Amino acid sequence: MSGKPQKLGVIAGNGALPGLVVEAAQKQGYDVCVFGISDAYDLSLEIDHKIYPQRLGQTLRTIKKNKCKEVVIVGGVTRPNLFRFIPDFGTMKFVARVALEAKKNGIGDDTVLSILVSIFEENGITIRATKDIIEDIMAPAGVLTKSKPSNKNDIDIKRGRIVTDTIGDLDIGQCCVVCRGQVLAVEGPEGTDEMLKRVAQLSQAMRGSVTKREGVLVKLPKTNQDRRIDMPTLGLTTIENASLAGLAGIAFAGEETQLIDADACIKLADELGMFLKGLKP
Template sequence: MATKTPMPPPETRPAIELAASDRVAVIAGSGRLPVNVAAGLNAAGHPPFVVITNGEEADVDELTSYDHATIELEHMADLIPLLKRERITHVVLAGGIGRRPRLTRLKPSRYMLTTMLPRLALALGKGDNALLSTIVALIEEVGPKVVGAHEVVPDLLAIEGAITRAQPKSADYRDLRAAFSAAKAIGALDIGQGAIAIGGRVIAVEGVEGTDGLLARTASLRSHPRLSGKKRGVIVKCAKPGQELRADLPAIGPQTVKAAHDAGLAGIGVEAGHSLILDYETVRSSADALGLFVVGLPGDTA
């Protein structure tokens, strides 16, 4: 696999064309994705309506500069009439939801009891991807079209090639291929989206702890006798096979870069065209400062 020179952010047309009368709601969970999506929409002349999910670790101060409302996870049945009142035409699900609704605190309504709850309960037993697909279907049944963050802010989408001064070495590509294969395998089981390889073999995969937890665990494993003397290594994130691509695309941001460096890794690989790079310039400058590479991998890397 040949190395490539650093590339700028992609400058492509949005996958969907928004009309002047369209209004986009960003359902904001945790992390930087809601901030990036809202800022991208605003810069494109489509100021968003932000629905802040109360209790998630979102960057609320940056989101409340837009028209917004706050909603409890247990009151999600209120989301549907809210979208109607605000005349929302498109919805972006952005950011993570770190917990499940507490059933004892659910706000009862006919719609919640007869429509939402039975379908969500069934989906919960089938995994995260089934749950996301059900949420998308429930929203679209009442009118708004659910779109992916990358469809309205295409600059977030990772493209193929390295974006940093540092480039993967030949041994790093062996790690990238191993981690990519493992990430796809656990993704097919709806377990996680990331894997870490050091010295040509996979040493850890992402579970319910998420990417930050995976990297913290890897840092603690550096002293393990089986990793003694092993240098470099990579983390790779890619979309799950058959994933609902309008929600929960794998993403990296500045925190990923720092955590990868703390774990002693040489770089980060993401699946080009199916992953997001948040706070792009900060990711690139931070990685350059720490000597890490960040590279977009083609879908046939494995």
Template sequence: MGLLKRRAAGASNAATGPRLAIIAGGGRLPVRLAEAEPGAFLVSFEGTPCELPEARLTRFRFEKLGGLFDRLRAEGVERIVMAGGMARPQLDMKQVDRKVMMLAPKLMAALGSKGDDGVLRLIVSILEDEGFTVEGAHQILPEMTARPGKIGGPALSRAARGDVEQAQKILSTLAPLDIGQGCVVAAGQCLGIETVQGTDALLRFVGETPEERRPGKGVLVKAPKAGQDLRVDMPAVGPQTLRAAAAAGLEAVVIAADRVLLIDGPALPDLAAELGLAFHAVEI
């Protein structure tokens, strides 16, 4: 049985090392990170939904990156993790500071013509050029990923294993186009691909597919795109994903071992069993 990873004994957090800043978006992941690193400096951009307490958050405009970098240094921050859902920034050129003005040509080019991977790679390079170390949530919370094997629920059927292989081929083919991190396949037929709308929208779409057009129950496969920087854009699966997959009539959810974040991981094995949903991690 594939087990959720355990934090190694004595693993260090910000209390024993350089201070961490959490640049937070929506969802539970920033909350988990803040719990694991209580001394972290918490940052979120204005207008970004965030579940962290507003009293602890420092809000910045994306157009004021220079001020953000100065504040991070003043707070003794050396490490940065970006976590949670964030919309693409919309630059208001009337608000930009000197730092963003210098970066504007690269930022505008990335926002105008590149996919999410390209934008995120640019942001990482900017942070690293400013002297910060960018880390992934999985490096701080290694227990949030899974080793290969069954996580919960029943074993994969023979049909499901074939669908997993087909979904891997589809995702591998689409990876250079920077489209998405998920795919649903039933009896070898693609029922849907995750796009910018996200996994929940994909599963709703699949669930609305008429029975006569569905050759089987189907499998959701979640995996990062080839070359994706997992420090800033690792796929995630949580209770909502499992419930939505079951509601869509799927028989299994399969994730890339070690490369997909498990939100509320300890609850997922029992939930998968309750839903009758095969939940497995495989090498992809």
């Protein structure tokens, strides 16, 4: 009854997560085919095919030729300029749909990604979530660290949830930093780490410091985010950057946030005297 191993395509954006998915899938016995997104995937990752965001038709054909009926799209991708592409036929359909949506409502990443997912599905390719492959990647609800949020931190978390939900509804970003009730930064397309670096550059009078931590990073999935291909993700780098911004800790959506290398993250946060708290819905 062993038969041929099941095929799984991994479409790899940047960061370490694609490599972890490949490893976990292979351990589970999948026959993995890795598609590296040009200009994005980590060069230490061994790929089978390079794919180009502006060549969606070609990408779909490559995936089909490799008989991957299931794919995981994992890792970050800087949103390419959809309107400057020289699109192939597959991409043209995609661009046309995005442009139509943009005319109505303006576009954010969610719109682009949800159209992309439908195009995959219309081509008979199922999108699998990272957590289906790496089963312990989701951080639970509750405080994971020795350090716990103080009352002041809880007030900041409360305000940060309101702000993050609102900017999520508007498809702007998925996190913000609040310190003593004041919103110090809202994430845009620059991403969480660049946002945290910005906070670190603000006047010390407005924020905490490594020796006297104040303020929180609150990171939550956006309302219309496709949870299969775009989950909030935390890892060592974000904890380091939050530390340099003088923050007391990080609050995230419990059960809805990928914590890469959880043990190392918790150990680092403990060493830095920071908290990691998974929020309940």
